[in-house]
Amino acid sequence: MAAVARGDAAAFRRLVERHVGWGVGFVERMVGGRADAEDLVQTAFLRVWQGAAKWQPAAKFSTWFYRVLYNLCIDHFRAHAAPTEELDEEMPDAKPTTEERLVAAQRVDRVRAAIASLPERQRAAIVLCYYQELSQSDAAAMLEVSEGALESLLSRGRAALKREMQSELH
Amino acid sequence: MDKELERFKSCAEAYGANPRRWPEADRPLHARLALTHEGTAILAAAERTDLFLDVWTAAPARAALAERILDAATEPAPPRRRRGLAWSTAAFAVSAVFGFVIGFTQVQDEPSSELVSQVLVGPAGLPRIGL
Numbered sequence: 001m002a003a004v005a006r007g008d009a010a011a012f013r014r015l016v017e018r019h020v021g022w023g024v025g026f027v028e029r030m031v032g033g034r035a036d037a038e039d040l041v042q043t044a045f046l047r048v049w050q051g052a053a054k055w056q057p058a059a060k061f062s063t064w065f066y067r068v069l070y071n072l073c074i075d076h077f078r079a080h081a082a083p084t085e086e087l088d089e090e091m092p093d094a095k096p097t098t099e100e101r102l103v104a105a106q107r108v109d110r111v112r113a114a115i116a117s118l119p120e121r122q123r124a125a126i127v128l129c130y131y132q133e134l135s136q137s138d139a140a141a142m143l144e145v146s147e148g149a150l151e152s153l154l155s156r157g158r159a160a161l162k163r164e165m166q167s168e169l170h
Numbered sequence: 171m172d173k174e175l176e177r178f179k180s181c182a183e184a185y186g187a188n189p190r191r192w193p194e195a196d197r198p199l200h201a202r203l204a205l206t207h208e209g210t211a212i213l214a215a216a217e218r219t220d221l222f223l224d225v226w227t228a229a230p231a232r233a234a235l236a237e238r239i240l241d242a243a244t245e246p247a248p249p250r251r252r253r254g255l256a257w258s259t260a261a262f263a264v265s266a267v268f269g270f271v272i273g274f275t276q277v278q279d280e281p282s283s284e285l286v287s288q289v290l291v292g293p294a295g296l297p298r299i300g301l
Contacts, residue, residue, distance in 0.1 A: 009244055016236050024235070025228035034229070041231075042239050049243040111226040129191060130223055136193050147193070154184040158219050165222050 001061060005052035016045055019062065022132060023069055029127045030073040032116045040072045066134075066142040070124060077120060114164040122157030125150055178203045179212050187217040 003011035020041060028037035047068060048055075055064070115123055121143060128139040129150070140150040178199050185191040189200040203209035 009240070012243060013236075013240055016239050020236050020239070021231045024231040028228055029226070038231075038235050038238075042235070042242060045239045046243055107225045111222060114222075115226070126223070130186060130220075131228070133191060151180070151184045155180070158183060158186075158216075161222065162219055165218070 001052055001055050001057065004049065005055065012049055015048070015061075019065060020045070023065065026066065026127055026132055027069055027073060029115060029131055030070070030123060031076050032112055036076065040069065040076060044068045044072055060138075063138055063141050066128070066138075070142065073124075074120060114161055117164065118157050118160055121145075122153050122160065125153035126157045126161075129154055174199060175203065175208055178209060182212045182216040186220045186223075187213040188220065 001015075004015060023041045023044065024034075024037050027040050028034050031037055031040065044065065048065070115126065118126070124143060125139065128134045128142060129136070134142070136147045136150060140147045143150060143153075145153070177196065181192050181196050181199070185193075189197045189204075192200055204213060
């Protein structure tokens with residue numbers, strides 16, 4: 001980050017390449033769409049580039065960057081009434097080629113919708129701990145809660161998902 | 171339910187069936203109770219939610235995205251000063267012409283209606299301004 005603060009483009013490139021993958025994965029699961037996720041991740045990295053001189057190394061870069069991404073997701077939710085649902089980029093507008101692909105896409109859409117229906121902090125807790133596999137301490141630090149509160153968010157979020165799964169069976 | 175089993179259930183409900191996601195301090199508990207009758211049932215319930223979540227796999231980030239980010243971060247800012255200077259120069263020139271015309275007409279004994287007409291209102295507009 002010190003090199004990035006000095007305007008070292010090569011250092012910034014290394015930073016981007018190291019963190020863009022998980023950043024997109026996290027944001028996509030938070031906002032529900034790949035195109036929006038890429039735009040938000042780009043915005044986050046631009047803030048890193050422009051604000052690198054002010055970065056205080058009190059925490060790991062990844063924890064701090066998660067926080068930047070999370071705040072951008074919150075701003076995105078406020079700007080949009082409902083999570084945007086996007087067509088699967090791999091699915092052409094024409095009929096799917098096989099029924100299996102259609103069924104698989106529908107299953108993903110159900111999971112996507114179920115996660116999108118969760119309150120933001122429960123959603124973030126599940127995305128961070130289940131999908132991103134952050135440790136409890138890192139996830140709690142990112143959400144600025146205690147580890148006990150994080151566990152409570154996870155339990156409530158997973159209970160809501162379970163109800164959602166069960167309601168589909170009836 | 172004894173306290174150990176209660177904690178086991180809480181962890182399964184929060185973190186899922188896989189001990190990889192459990193708090194490090196609770197993983198020995200997973201090892202002790204996973205294969206018990208109650209433990210198996212608790213983990214099976216948690217695993218149903220895990221399997222549901224596992225359906226949504228994130229595709230890897232496109233290489234093009236990293237390039238897009240780098241291009242956006244390092245593109246030069248537009249040359250604002252030059253544009254501003256051109257506008258300032260033009261505005262000054264126009265002001266200077268009008269200033270000259272107004273000043274010239276004021277120092278004459280009679281207003282130079284013809285010059286005013288040519289610069290400001292055109293011949294047709296003279297009656298409107300009392301000339």
